[in-house]
Amino acid sequence: DIQLTQSPSFLSASIGDRVTITCRASQGISSHLAWYQQKPGKAPKLLIYAASTLQSGVPSRFSGSGSGTEFTLTISSLQPEDFATYYCQQLNSYPHTFGQGTKLEIK
């Protein structure tokens, strides 16, 4: 099974900050990676797929990059509604594993 490791697991930041979350895969997955945002008590929301393609309706301050084994999710200027938990997921092979999550908190 492919393991995904996100770093950091917790991140404290301020409104307007630029933040980057990293997701590392235990083996190459091409660009078969998606990013999701989840708020407490809610279902996850798709942000990015194919490592760098922004899902329709997602603000342009979100961006993704990477291929192979290393990927990043960047939020260019944090807004109040961005404080949530973020997950990466690989869809290269089964099982479609998720990273352990990165909780983004207000500093």
Added chain:
Amino acid sequence: EVHLVESGGGLVQPGGSLRLSCAASGFTFNYYWMSWVRQAPGKGLEWVANIKQDGSDKYYVDSVKGRFTISRDNAKNSLYLQMNSLRDEDTAVYYCSRYGYNSGWFYFDYWGQGTLVTVSS
């Protein structure tokens, strides 16, 4: 507008069974693979199972193989998860999700609100 609505969760004893349902609307159901994803209380997301458009291909995470069965009824626009031999560690919110695709890339683009399954004596 796409809607996925899960039902069937509840409290069940270890070793028991439960059947989850997901009612889909707002898209052509039989065009898409569908999935179940779960989240234990306070934990991360875990993909559980996928099913092909016509039900001919199914994939499961190892921890549920032989105990859970994913199925669908395209005439009813419904997805199901039959869960047998339930264990404490199956306690989670179970989400139904559409397995979307675009130009060869896959992702889970729509999610239901989730249904809570609690396995406890």
